[in-house]
Amino acid sequence: MDKIHSLTGMLDLYNDGDRDNLSPKIFEAEKVLRRIFSNYQLNEMRTPALEDTDLFKRSVGDLSDIVNKEIYSFNDRNDKSIALRPEGTAGVIRAIIEKKLDQSAHKIWYLGPMWRYERPQKGRYRQFYQAGVEILGYPEGAPEFEIISIICSIIEEFNLKNCSIKINHLGSKTDKESFCEALVNYLEPHKDNLDIKDLERLSRNPLRILDSKNEDTQFILRDAPSIKDFIDSSSIQMLQDIRSQFSNICSIEIDYSLVRGLDYYSGFVFEAVSSDLGAQNSFLGGGRYDHLCSNLGGRDLPSIGMAIGIERFASLLDTVIPSNRMTSFLVVTSNLEPKAYKIAHQLRSLNKNIILDLQLSEASLKAKLRRANKNEADYAIIIGDEELKTDTVIFKYLKDENKNQETFSIDELFRFYKSI
Ligand code: HAM
16 A cells, blocks of 8 residues: 655654654753743633634735745635634734734733745744744833843753844834835846846835845845834834843844844844754744734734744754653553552552653563663552562662662552652
């Protein structure tokens, strides 16, 4: 029979023990990120993976690459155009409007898969995970500092090296429009020297030319107008304040050429990049989007947010940070006795902080203990025929050099297990 393969650019995540496997790092990163988000008093939100295609056209923008070229959209059985979400912000705002929560402030986090039909390469997938934060209902000021503080906490917690946060300010809606006009006027006479991709950007989404990888375009852009000349001095001051408050934790660079690929941004924008990542060097991005809620039919809800690309982020982690829960191991030496399963069940409910791995197959005691050591277990609980008869267990200390093993009655075992 022919085998069925996964779709291009979509990963199966499973820890198969291979050293280069990204999965354990992804799982551990998600666990730690959840904890950091709850330390900042953010509330979890889960929105559907499928949404009305119009949601993304009206938020991310139908001229953006994400919607124009990369969206997975199709008609459902009722001929309605639906799309797999390419990002999380639009769904969060849609949900807030629908629940009539757009008159108050919210601090939200989410984690889940996103889909973009991109050309797969290292760090770029067609299905990837994002962990995002959205701070809704607060105008520019404190939330900018809070979001950079969250990013710095993440960088500190994971001890990330060789990374920096680029920040910029796109000004108000009219500042952004005036800058765009000036940029187009400047580039028009250089049209003959632009490649097809940049020419297309010039007519559809001129700000994106600033992201061009073409060296000739970058050369032309050296004398182009800068957003710096179109925004208020207070915006420049805020960029400088953010840099001076956090630069002892992570390198922060003001980059006036930073524009983002989604249409909803206005004001403060940022991206975190790492020199360890290669071509796809941005592992996190975000910014302020004060008009998205009203553009989607809700009230004015000034907001800011960010999303981390989990696969790229996990690839930056050296080792999996071990979680500090204790592991014990229940070894049943003889036939897989029902009584031993009951003991395991009772132990698990007595102390939920301990991971208890029960040997499910028949193997020699030696092989089972080898597996316990491989799993970094602290204890092995051995129940053989003799122990089953006398209601006892052998309690073996696997990591304590001064103790080897002792016999416990079942009651003693329960008491000890509860106390650790
Ligand atoms: P974004 O910059 O499009 O922003 O995506 C955020 C992160 O997702 C990127 O920095 C990258 O790490 C990861 N990412 C994007 N595309 C791919 C891909 N094809 N494969 C692997 N990773 C990828 C947003 O999505 C905004 N919603 C962020 C935001 C939240 N802004 C405000 N609130």
